Amino acid sequence: MAKPGRPSTISDVAALASVSVGTASKALNGSGSLRPETRQRVMDAAARLGFRPNAAARALNEGRTYTVGMITTDSIGRFSIPILIGAEDALGAGRMSVFLCDARDDPIREEYYLRTLLGRRVDGIIVTGRRSQARPPIAADQPVPVVYAFISSADERDCSVVPDEVGGAAKAVEHLLAVGRRRIAHVTGPEHHHSAQVRAAAARARLTDDGLDFAVPALFGEWSEQWGRQAVSLLLASGTAFDAVFCGSDQIARGVADGLHAVGMRVPDDVALVGFDNWSVMALACRPPLTSVDMDLEGIGRVAANLLLAAINGEPAPGRHTHPCRLVVRESTAAPPGLAPRP
Template sequence: MSQDTQDKSPNRRVTIRDVARLAEVSIGTASKAMNAGGRLRQETRDKVMRVAKEIGYRPNDLAQSLHRARSRTVGILTNDSFGRFSFPIIRALEERLADQGVAVFMCNATDDPARERQHIDQLLGKRIDGLVVTARRSDRRPAILVGGIPVIYVFSQADDPDALCLLPDDEGGAVLASEHLIGLGRTRIAHITGPEHFEAVQLRHRGFKRALERAGLKSDLFLSGPWSEEWGRDAVAKLFDGADAPRPDALFCGNDQIARGAAEALRDRGIAVPRDVAIVGFDNWLVMTEAARPPLTSIDMNLPALGREAGERLLAMISGERETGTRRLPATLVVRQSTVES
């Protein structure tokens, strides 16, 4: 029987050799691409994966796991029960890992150290190849010591200088928001934000001050309170009711809930947004930004990009690369009618 006849047999198992031949690469290169290993060009890796999918190649997961001492699974540990921040990250992370045939186990620790330890022990029992730790806020936490497998913190930080932490650029996002308002000719900008003990609050305030001071403007209008619409309304009352000083002509809010509450309070007072007061929020939470009147300009932390980057870095670390340090991915400004009238 000829090789061509064998290739066309419907009962013949498709092998890595077939993938390599059709992708026009060596068997070793095809294997590295399928196993997320080695240093390959992304075009080569993508081509091999595409060919494998087209011809229906299915690796023997058990044999691969035994050969490489890998399970092709990854654990995700979070304390974000609501999922506002973690779910966009996890969705993008899972999609990136699925491209390489890696499945995920997700566990919710709900701020319970005992429950977290139980989840970690269970994940290690499943022989996971790596662990991703995420949270509902990016403040520092104790490092997770598992030994032997890579750990990445995403929208979370560890008190370990050797940990790899991926975070949004809160300070840079605040600079974007403030410069946008300054560019619109606003000169008396107030910053209404959340509790001061949050690192994100401190970084956003620092970015706000940096942008205003660079423009020669005062940055002394700063109010800190809860992350809530009610606080946005209360802050507007403090700034606009019976104040002797000139009223603000712009508000940079620490999140979209505060911004939406502020917009409602201004509307109740007959103060037009954005004609009299422009407003920028933070998070670009569509539930808030698009339902507000008017729709809110906001800073987007690009959480899916954080998830994809976490997937890339984790795959590299599983393959043996060592990475440490804190990396902040840039935020973007999404302009809507709360700053620019349509």
């Protein structure tokens, strides 16, 4: 038994459980082939003594630090924080910690953080950011596994986890068609932006499957509420009727909602409205609350962390892994009065 005033050791646990120190170590680390009753006896002894394994000694014995680095270019945390939460959920089961580093789109800062993390002997690195398009690999021939989350690596040999933006846009259009909308407009971000291109192309392809097209050509602009309000003026100026607007982001959709209200058009009675991101700050503040595509950023973080753990354990999974989106339906979409939704 431990002496008063002295922290308990694994030897104390082994003595109380009537097992060897080696057996106690295996039981506490979840390793080895032990009988369930033996493992439980050791766990009970550790709990009784208030024993906590020495993380530094465990790391030294196993050649690991039980830490992971995360490097992001998303300074405001809109995408990186949910991904971090998901990664911590997955890594916490293995008692691993995450160091978050904000590179701020600065290659020099990114290189500095990479050297710092490697100097701390992290077991692996997750790279993320605020754009889903491919980026150059963080560096070649790293001594630890690297997984890209939300963004992807331009090197197909790297492991990347990305949202299925094509599938998400298709779900948005399918929902609008299901509630009886046929004259669908699309308002999205900058034309050069990867996500704007992908979501617009996917939405149009889904309409084509039903023999339809956008009510007016897709409107590209900014990822902002102001652009959403301006886009309403452009839609009205086109002279073409529309009964739904699918927006490339929730910020744009909230601006569109404001623009429609300003000219006396009702959402969803006159125009159904769908956004993309399911950013609660925007989607729930919209009036009415906004139907939106959720990329499940926390899920992406969990998948990336699990793939990193597998790579750390010698089972890498290179390539591009696509994570499904889901549609969160709220009051901004409904069938027009007198028209039953399509089954």
